[in-house]
Amino acid sequence: MNFGREAMMTSDIECDVRSLGDSGKQRAIFAHFDSLSVGQSLVLVNNRPIEHLRDAFDAEYAGSYSWQELEPRPRSWRVRIGKTASDALPRVVGHTSSGDLDRRSAVWSLPIQRRHDLDVTIVTLAPGTSTTPRPGPAVDTLVHVLAGTGTVTTELRDLDLDPGTLLWLPRHTPRSYTAGPDGLRYLRVRPHQQSPVPDSDGPW
Structure with missing residues (x-):
């Protein structure tokens, strides 16, 4: 050799x-x-x-x-x-059914790498629980409800959430999520922020 x-x-x-x-x-x-x-x-x-x-x-x-x-x-x-190829190849990275609806957690997220430009997270909330009200990040956010029900409280009104709901949150939108009696699971997608400032939206 x-x-x-x-x-x-x-x-x-x-x-x-x-x-x-x-x-x-x-x-x-x-x-x-x-x-x-x-x-x-x-x-x-x-x-x-x-x-x-x-x-x-x-x-x-x-x-x-x-x-x-x-x-x-x-x-x-x-x-x-x-x-061997011009760029990374497509692959399965997760499943939207992951995570129990009886606890609050960010059950899955796309690993952040230097060339990726999306933050993608699956979040679950236990029945009746809420996230802390806070201002949103400096980028638009798209939320897709996967399971359960709930509401999102914004600056002037509450919006109902159920499976299949697509929710658009403009940048800096104040928001707080509350899960219904069956819990809530949603997929959150937004541009990755190249910023040393902590994400004001937290993992939720």
Whole structure:
């Protein structure tokens, strides 16, 4: 078996991150990978395996990359990462029936990654419970009621919610959800906010 440079193919691009700090390694690797054409590969060089890197590739580029360890030895870690498709492939990420209606929780959310531009969350509220009234985020929100019943209290009126309801909440809309006797489950979708300020809408 050949290791290191002898194992590199003519289409490989070397990405040596040994001189970078931990916070900069992943950014550099993703930047190199993004620059590849389909069929090209990069050979990643580091002085040790990078923890959770493959998990990050699964989240960012699911189904569209290959992974081959060329040199797994300590202090000299080389991995060939190939681009097999132009972008991440579609995949099933969850099911709207998940989560019990007898407790309040954000039962599922789309993992936030650097290239994703949607925040998607499935929320359940136990029967008769309410969320804390608060102003909405600085983006529009779409809510699809999946199960149960309830109301959403806005600035001037209450709106009834039942399965199939599509609710549009303009940005900054004050809102509070109250579940009916059977609980409430809804899917919430909105643009991802690139902001260090905590989300004023909370997980609900």
